[in-house]
Structures are given as C-alpha cells and as structure tokens.
Amino acid sequence: MKHAPGTTLISNGRLVDGIGGPPVADAAVIVAEGRIVYAGRKDAAPAVPPDARSIDARGGTIMPGLIEAHFHPTYFNVAKLEDLDIKYPVEYVTLLAAHNARLALECGYTAARSGGSLFNIDVWLKRAIENDVVSGPRLAASGREICGVGGLMDWNPDFRKIGMEGLVLLVNGPDEARAAVRKLVKDGVEWVKTYPTGDAAAPDTNDHHTLCMTFDEMHACVATAHNHGLKVTGHCRATEGIKNALRAGYDTLEHGTFMDDEALDLLLTRNTPVVPALYFEKVSVERGPEFGLPQPVIDGHQETLEAGAESARRILQHGGRLGMGGDYGFAWNPHGDYAKELSFFADYVGLSPLQVITCATRTGAEIMGRAHELGTLETGKLADVLVVDGDVIADIRALEDRRFIAVMQNGIVRSGSAAAEH
Ligand SMILES: [Zn+2]
Structure with a gap:
C-alpha cells in the first residue's frame, strides 16, 4: 500500500491515542512518509518542515483508524442465509465485496479481520487493497469457513446436490478437519474460521446451545493451523463449545455468548480475545418481524443478546479483551x-x-496480530488515523x-471532508 510522501501535521483536536489513557487536549499528530513521528501535546511537538501539509x-x-474484527466482505446485505452462497456467481460477489470494502474504509475502518468469505x-x-487496485481496510483473510456435516452452516439439502462448497468446508472427524485446514493453507488465508456451535438463526437442529464440531475436530484444526503459522477462531455460543475452543487452543472466540464461571476462568487464563458481535442480535430482535424472521429465531436472538451482553461485561471487568466487530451484511444489519x-x-x-474505542482500535490490532504497527497513535506506527469532527x-x-x-491510511x-483537498 502506498503512503503519503512528505510530512503532514494534524492539529487543533483532542488526541484519543487508542492506548486507553485520558484524551490529550490541544494535541498534534505528525506523520512523515506514512508513519507517525509524533502524537501528543501540541506545545511539545517538534517543528515540521515549511512545506508540510496541514x-x-x-x-x-x-x-486511530477503527478496526472491524469480524468483517464479512462477501455478505451482500442478504435477506436469507441461503443467499450467501447461491444467489449470485462468484464473479459478481467479488465486485460486491470490493464495494463493501470501500464502504468500510469510508466508515472509518482502516483495517479489518475477515470472519469468513x-x-x-x-x-x-x-x-x-495492498496493491492499491481497490481501496478498503487492510485485511486479514479467512477464506472459507469450516463446520461439521449437518451443522449450522450445512443448510443446502442433499437433493440439490450443490453442497456448501462456496462458503464452507464440511468435515466429519479430525482427519477431514486437518484436510480442510490444509486446503485453506494453500488458499492463502491467515485465519481459520470454524463453527464449534450453532446459533439462534437455526432453532430446529442447530440452535445456540448445540455443538457443530467435536473437540477432536477443533483440536485438529488448531494443531494443523498453528503448524503452518495460521490462527484459528470460531463461532462460539454454547457453553461447552466455548470451553472446547479454549481447551483446543483457539486464538480468538467469536461471540463467546453463554459463558459460565469455568469458561470465563479458562478465557482469562489464556487471555483470549472475544469479538461479541452483539449489535446483530439487537437489530435482529428489533427488525426481525419486518424481515419475516420466525418468532423462535427472534426469541433466540433475545436470549443471545442478554447472555452475550452479560458475558462481555464480565470479560472486560475481569481484565479480558474484547474486539469490536459485527455480522454486517444482512438486510436488517447492512454494511x-x-x-x-x-x-x-x-x-x-x-x-x-x-473503553469501546480502545477495544475497536488497540485490541483490534492485537487480534489481527499487527499491534506493532496498527491500533494506536504512537511514534513509529503506520499513520492510519481518523480525524473526527466532534468529541x-x-x-x-x-x-x-x-x-x-x-x-x-499510511x-x-x-x-472525509479533507479528502478533496489532499
Ligand atoms: Zn460472522
């Protein structure tokens, strides 16, 4: 990704640096050759060259630029789950994904971790994006997701003979889980997204208290992924699924909804970040009737919302880490x-x-494995900066x-309003 040549001075604002300390009034941030060379009080800032932009x-x-920690670039504001993999051909979904990436950047998200594609x-x-062909957040890619046969993501009936090939690699047993991860290694992903549990979206056979993968399958995913330098995350609602993921060595948890004391202890001991992605639950309850969601689905989202909010509070209160992200890309929860x-x-x-901003910046960068160069405004980091007209x-x-x-970015x-001038 290219960077801005020369020096830029940003001033006349309060600095919220993403580290979590109190804001700094009347601050300045100086960027040179795409990196931050100063962030702090303006009266202590070094002089900038006379030709510096301002x-x-x-x-x-x-x-800091926001980091979306659970981004589905290929979800194109679908009204039905099955549209995710069969409504359009891959060529068109690719264009929609590029559009979504650009939109995310315009929304202030300078980096994002994919939650599956x-x-x-x-x-x-x-x-x-890295080669400046299209604009969008710096991405960490996940490619296709992994789920057990018959689990949450295995919804196309067998008589259609189309499988779930575009969206999910379906596995039975640890050998197939290993094979699926190996396929993803070759595809070039950085994260392996798995489905240890079901969800309120599928109340009949894979609700939010159901397991969709065995511990052995999950452990096989982790061992294979870690061997190749990949990280593993998973859609974890049910309590046992959360514990299985933590014991298997998952690098992050998505949702982490129904956490009992034991699950919270395991999480805190391992310092595993969680991306609750909870607004989706609230908006599914509020707008579900308008989009024809069945009542059991709406009730399940309500239960998920309450338990998820309680778990998120407890995680942060006990010193755990939360990333901010959501399942944007549904009709009622659009990009x-x-x-x-x-x-x-x-x-x-x-x-x-x-706290929210720290989760959405610093913790997001930690989740992406790029905390050394993203997520806070500190000397030496990449100049992914948001200048907001407001406190x-x-x-x-x-x-x-x-x-x-x-x-x-850089x-x-x-x-933003200054884009026309630069
Ligand atoms: Zn998701």
Whole structure:
C-alpha cells in the first residue's frame, strides 16, 4: 500500500491515542512518509518542515483508524442465509465485496479481520487493497469457513446436490478437519474460521446451545493451523463449545455468548480475545418481524443478546479483551452500519466510550496480530488515523454518523471532508 510522501501535521483536536489513557487536549499528530513521528501535546511537538501539509481537526478528535474484527466482505446485505452462497456467481460477489470494502474504509475502518468469505474472495481482495487496485481496510483473510456435516452452516439439502462448497468446508472427524485446514493453507488465508456451535438463526437442529464440531475436530484444526503459522477462531455460543475452543487452543472466540464461571476462568487464563458481535442480535430482535424472521429465531436472538451482553461485561471487568466487530451484511444489519456496534456497547452493554474505542482500535490490532504497527497513535506506527469532527468521548455517535474530516491510511487521506483537498 502506498503512503503519503512528505510530512503532514494534524492539529487543533483532542488526541484519543487508542492506548486507553485520558484524551490529550490541544494535541498534534505528525506523520512523515506514512508513519507517525509524533502524537501528543501540541506545545511539545517538534517543528515540521515549511512545506508540510496541514489538517485542521476543528476542535474534534484525532484517533486511530477503527478496526472491524469480524468483517464479512462477501455478505451482500442478504435477506436469507441461503443467499450467501447461491444467489449470485462468484464473479459478481467479488465486485460486491470490493464495494463493501470501500464502504468500510469510508466508515472509518482502516483495517479489518475477515470472519469468513465466499470462496477465496477475501484473500484476493486483501491483495488488491495492498496493491492499491481497490481501496478498503487492510485485511486479514479467512477464506472459507469450516463446520461439521449437518451443522449450522450445512443448510443446502442433499437433493440439490450443490453442497456448501462456496462458503464452507464440511468435515466429519479430525482427519477431514486437518484436510480442510490444509486446503485453506494453500488458499492463502491467515485465519481459520470454524463453527464449534450453532446459533439462534437455526432453532430446529442447530440452535445456540448445540455443538457443530467435536473437540477432536477443533483440536485438529488448531494443531494443523498453528503448524503452518495460521490462527484459528470460531463461532462460539454454547457453553461447552466455548470451553472446547479454549481447551483446543483457539486464538480468538467469536461471540463467546453463554459463558459460565469455568469458561470465563479458562478465557482469562489464556487471555483470549472475544469479538461479541452483539449489535446483530439487537437489530435482529428489533427488525426481525419486518424481515419475516420466525418468532423462535427472534426469541433466540433475545436470549443471545442478554447472555452475550452479560458475558462481555464480565470479560472486560475481569481484565479480558474484547474486539469490536459485527455480522454486517444482512438486510436488517447492512454494511455501513459498523460503528453502530460501538454506540451499542456504550449504551446497552455499559462500556465507557473510551473503553469501546480502545477495544475497536488497540485490541483490534492485537487480534489481527499487527499491534506493532496498527491500533494506536504512537511514534513509529503506520499513520492510519481518523480525524473526527466532534468529541467522540462525549458523543460516540459521531463515528456512526461518519463525521469525518479525514480517514487516513499510511498518511493518505482516503475519505472525509479533507479528502478533496489532499
Ligand atoms: Zn460472522
């Protein structure tokens, strides 16, 4: 990815650096050759060259670019689960994914970890973004997901003879789990996304208390992935599925919904980050009737919402780590709404805006395995910076409202009101 040449001075704003400390009033951030060379009080900042570009934060906020930790670039605002893999051919979904990536960047998300993709689209989307072919968040790719046969993601009936090939690798037993991960290694993914448990979306045979993979299958995934330098995550709702994932050595958990004390202890001992992705549950309850979701599905989402919020609170209270991300890409939870997750965590779950932003920046970078170069505004890091026209600590909605002066990657202003000037 190219970077902005020369020096840029961002000033006249409060610095929220992503590390989690109190904001710094009247701050300056200096970017040189795409990297941060200073972030702190303006009166202590070094001089910049006379030809430096200048961005006026207008009394707003200077903060790290947001990181979406559970991004499905190939989910194209579908109204039905089965549309995810059979409505359009891969060629068209690839174009839709590029559109979604651009939108995410315009929403202030300068990096994202994929939560699974149709075929290998996210692997190649990542490459296109890195090579400046299209614009979007820096990606960590997952490719196809892994699920047990008959599990949550195995929904096409056998008489159609189409399997689930585009979206999921279906496995029976540890040997097939190993084979699936090996296939993904060759595909070029960085994360292996698995389905240890079901979900409220499938109340008949794979609800949120159902297991969709065995411990042995999960452990085989982890051993194979780690051998090849890949990381593993999983859709974990049911309590036993959470414990299986933690004992198998998962690198992160998606959702982590129904956690008992033992599960929380295991999680905290391993310091495994969790991406609750909870706004989806709330919006599924609120807008489900409008989109024809059956009542048992809506009831399941309500149960998930309450348990998930309680687990998220406990994880953070006990010093655990949360990433911010969501299953955006459904008709009732469309792409572009990503930062509603952040307002939701402040309003409904009860985190402070500063905690939410730290989760959405620093922890996101830790989850991506790129904390050394992303997620906070510190000297030496890549200049992925958000300049917000508003005080995000006083009003976190400024993020979902996209009140952006600048969305920067490597110091390049990609979006926001200053984009036209740079
Ligand atoms: Zn997901």
